[in-house]
Amino acid sequence: MTKAFSIFGSSSRPHLGPFEQQLLQALWTRGSATVRELLADDNIHQAYTTVMTTVDRLYKKGLLNRVEEGRAFRYTPRHTPEELQRVTALESIRQLLGSGDASSLPLSYLVEALSTHDAQLLDELQLLVERKRLELQSRETKTRENAASEKTPPEQR
Amino acid sequence: MFALRGIAVSLAFFVLVYCLLSAVVAIAWRSLKLLHATERRLTDLFFAVRVLPLLVSVVVTFAFVVPSFQLLEPRSLNVEEGIGAMPLALGICALLLIACGCWRVVAAQTQTSRVVARWLEGAHRLQVDTPAKRDAATAKTKTVTFCSRPEAPPLTLVGFRQPKVLVSESTLALLTHDELQVALKHELAHMQSRDNLKKLIFRFCPFPGMAKLESAWSQAAELTADDAAVSSLNDAIDLAAALVKLSRLVPVETAPVCTVGFVTGSIGARVARLLAWNEAEADATRQARMRPWYVIPPVLMALLCVTATYGPVLALTHEMTEWLVR
Numbered sequence: 001m002t003k004a005f006s007i008f009g010s011s012s013r014p015h016l017g018p019f020e021q022q023l024l025q026a027l028w029t030r031g032s033a034t035v036r037e038l039l040a041d042d043n044i045h046q047a048y049t050t051v052m053t054t055v056d057r058l059y060k061k062g063l064l065n066r067v068e069e070g071r072a073f074r075y076t077p078r079h080t081p082e083e084l085q086r087v088t089a090l091e092s093i094r095q096l097l098g099s100g101d102a103s104s105l106p107l108s109y110l111v112e113a114l115s116t117h118d119a120q121l122l123d124e125l126q127l128l129v130e131r132k133r134l135e136l137q138s139r140e141t142k143t144r145e146n147a148a149s150e151k152t153p154p155e156q157r
Numbered sequence: 158m159f160a161l162r163g164i165a166v167s168l169a170f171f172v173l174v175y176c177l178l179s180a181v182v183a184i185a186w187r188s189l190k191l192l193h194a195t196e197r198r199l200t201d202l203f204f205a206v207r208v209l210p211l212l213v214s215v216v217v218t219f220a221f222v223v224p225s226f227q228l229l230e231p232r233s234l235n236v237e238e239g240i241g242a243m244p245l246a247l248g249i250c251a252l253l254l255i256a257c258g259c260w261r262v263v264a265a266q267t268q269t270s271r272v273v274a275r276w277l278e279g280a281h282r283l284q285v286d287t288p289a290k291r292d293a294a295t296a297k298t299k300t301v302t303f304c305s306r307p308e309a310p311p312l313t314l315v316g317f318r319q320p321k322v323l324v325s326e327s328t329l330a331l332l333t334h335d336e337l338q339v340a341l342k343h344e345l346a347h348m349q350s351r352d353n354l355k356k357l358i359f360r361f362c363p364f365p366g367m368a369k370l371e372s373a374w375s376q377a378a379e380l381t382a383d384d385a386a387v388s389s390l391n392d393a394i395d396l397a398a399a400l401v402k403l404s405r406l407v408p409v410e411t412a413p414v415c416t417v418g419f420v421t422g423s424i425g426a427r428v429a430r431l432l433a434w435n436e437a438e439a440d441a442t443r444q445a446r447m448r449p450w451y452v453i454p455p456v457l458m459a460l461l462c463v464t465a466t467y468g469p470v471l472a473l474t475h476e477m478t479e480w481l482v483r
Binding site: 118119121122125126128129132133136 | 390391394397398401402404405424425428429432
């Protein structure tokens with residue numbers, strides 16, 4: 001897992017090339033595959049050697065496990081997409097907190113981001129509450145009007 | 158030596174049963190979430206499951222291990238016999254576990270008392286302007302409500318022997334009269350459920366991996382208190398509004414253990430649930446409440462089984478004690 005961290009840059013997404021991401025995605029979909037099986041995928045239009053080299057690179061980055069199967073290897077993703085996302089996020093936060101001379105500064109950015117997110121969520125919730133209150137008030141007004149009209153004798157209407 | 162051996166063996170059994178059951182609970186409690194139960198029932202179930210290892214280990218120790226040792230262990234043969242390495246080690250573990258539990262309880266109580274005393278400096282009993290004393294719940298709350306310092310949480314229930322509901326000045330300024338009333342009812346529901354005492358009991362039975370179960374209990378307890386506080390859609394909207402308003406007040410310091418804050422758990426989920434409040438569903442929930450006499454038949458059956466098989470079970474327990482000593 002620690003080896004996998006080294007591939008992440010400062011961004012919150014793994015530092016993988018587009019083809020590496022495509023192969024990883026294909027392996028997550030299939031569960032496990034050999035290079036030949038990956039090539040059978042309609043979306044992969046590369047030479048056998050290119051796929052083999054890229055998959056080998058992913059293995060060396062610690063993202064895949066492999067077992068021998070005849071003269072080839074069968075590759076399996078080492079982490080689920082969720083696990084990879086979680087460790088990426090954690091590593092990004094760690095890098096963020098560890099960066100710079102003033103260690104409290106990145107933390108304050110994080111708090112600020114979370115506070116903004118919270119404030120947005122609370123604004124949305126408040127809007128929902130107000131809408132529901134208005135809805136209830138209008139319903140009560142209608143009920144009262146209906147009750148009043150039912151009480152009024154027909155000749156006075 | 159006989160008494161010492163008895164104590165060591167009993168403590169060893171206690172710690173073994175406690176750890177085994179706690180490990181099972183820590184792994185298997187999530188299956189309770191699959192039950193289609195009301196929030197009140199879920200809260201009770203989470204609490205029961207959390208304290209089950211402690212209860213069962215105490216019952217097994219006092220109902221089976223101690224009597225089996227007293228009745229079946231030959232005293233005369235044990236004069237030269239030592240305590241045994243295994244019972245001694247496990248007994249020490251049990252003592253450490255009990256000491257740890259006691260220390261956690263005392264620490265939580267001390268910390269709560271210290272923090273609450275600071276919050277209450279210069280506080281005064283609050284006169285909640287209730288239009289009438291028709292509501293017994295509100296009247297009861299009125300006697301225990303204080304206006305606390307601004308750095309205290311917005312609205313919180315503290316203590317369990319003489320519980321108090323603390324309301325901060327900012328809360329009074331923010332909430333309307335109806336919102337405050339329903340929020341106080343929510344805290345009163347926590348008071349009636351003795352949630353602070355339950356939190357203290359959790360502290361007494363430490364085991365790794367129980368934090369998520371406690372957090373699930375806490376969330377379920379909040380939803381139960383919401384249900385108890387609300388009796389109409391108007392109440393539900395007022396409570397949701399109070400929740401959103403008080404969520405904007407950031408508490409200056411973390412609340413101690415023996416307190417139940419109003420703004421706890423997932424605010425989004427609580428507000429969404431309140432806004433979807435439905436009278437028919439609320440009635441069904443109230444009717445579905447478990448009556449205490451439902452547990453009488455299973456308890457009687459269990460007692461009958463234990464009485465019928467007590468002798469063989471004691472013999473079996475004694476054999477296990479012997480195996481533990483050797």
